[in-house]
Amino acid sequence: MPGLDLLATFLEVYRTGSLSAAAERLGVSQPAVTGQLARLEEQLSTRLFVRSRRGAEPTERAVALAAEVGLHVDGLRSALGPRDVEPAVRGLVRIGGAAELMTVRVLPALARLVAQGLQLRTTLGLGDELLAALAAGHLDLVVSSVRPRQDVVVATPLVDEEFLLVGPPALAHTVDPVRLAADPVAALAHLPLVAYAEDLPIVRRYWRSEFGRRPPNTTALVVPDLRAVLAAVAAGAGVSVLPRYLVASALDAGQVVELHHPEAPPLNTLYLAGRRGVPHGPAVAAVRARVTEAAAEWGSL
The missing domain is CATH 3.40.190.10 (Periplasmic binding protein-like II)
Known part of the structure; x- marks a missing residue:
């Protein structure tokens, strides 16, 4: 059975999409990350990432593995690590976006916040429908491929x-x-x-x-x-x-x-949209910050 360190390294590579970014977040060298990932792939007898100049793209097996172990590994790391490293995130956030982008990029980026206590509710759909739900107060945030036109919605460019x-x-x-x-x-x-x-x-x-x-x-x-x-x-x-x-x-x-x-x-520019003039609590602020941080790591999509 793979050890906690190997799985934790795998999750960092999966969430950042980059061996170098994962090494920086873990505080180790990139060769160390490469070696741990190779050992995990050897133990599982499967390839987890396809390496290219654009980064590390997860295989189908990697996507399934991240879904299976992500919350458990985060929970163990939180329980075994220093108590002040990752403060708890309390509250419920309702976020919407296209099914493909949310599945492949956004939700994996938010998994750590969920492990810290965040409650997340996701709505998948088309941009116009999600922005209408946001304007009506049914959602807190939307990752949209459509630039919002409603006066009550404010959006910032996220990634191309x-x-x-x-x-x-x-x-x-x-x-x-x-x-x-x-x-x-x-x-x-x-x-x-x-x-x-x-x-x-x-x-x-x-x-x-x-x-x-x-x-x-x-x-x-x-x-x-x-x-x-x-x-x-x-x-x-x-x-x-x-x-x-x-x-x-x-x-x-x-x-x-x-x-x-x-x-x-x-x-095509993707936007992170919220409601104009609505004060957001720390949970929404944490999600907004994490999605923005992750988008900077992705570069262009």
Whole structure:
């Protein structure tokens, strides 16, 4: 059974997305973190992270392991460590955001606060719906891909999402690189699309930004979850446009490839929104601070 130190190191890498950031938080050297992570992977006989220049992307096994052991390891560290290292966080915070980003980035970043006593209630959904719930007082904070327009909502830029056009290797081989450079819309037109919604919100934005028009492609599959979109693309159902944070592991593993390489990748700013003029207690302040801190560690998504 893996020891507490190995699991604690694993959780720091998982939450920060970086071996160097985990080493800094733990107060050890990066080689020490690398060695502990290697021992844990050897004990579990599985790979937990895909390393790249962008950091350490968790595998599916790592996501499952973090969910299984996170609260228990944090609780043990709190019980065995100095009592004044991590003060208790009391109160209930209601936070909303897109299912994919909350699952992969935001909730893992907030797990430590939950271990310190914070009560967290999460609502998953679309930006406009969540901002309306925030304005109505049903939520305390929202991580939104939509810039708020309501007067009662105030938002600060949090992090930029970077979008990539990706497809399975088998379909990528059918794209003529010469034609792609000369007429990308025509070169890509035969590829079926996998989309988040019928109106192709993310795909359409990419085509208009990069190619100046809507995609003429056939929409083969629509599923309202970007993780399912990625799974369908990797399985060969078609191509799609997805945020880098979601596809990084699949790219590194060769399950999908980038079909188009723009000089400046399309970006979408995410915002951390709250209600204007509403005094927040220490629990909401702690969540806001932790999400902001984590976003700085992520860099661009």
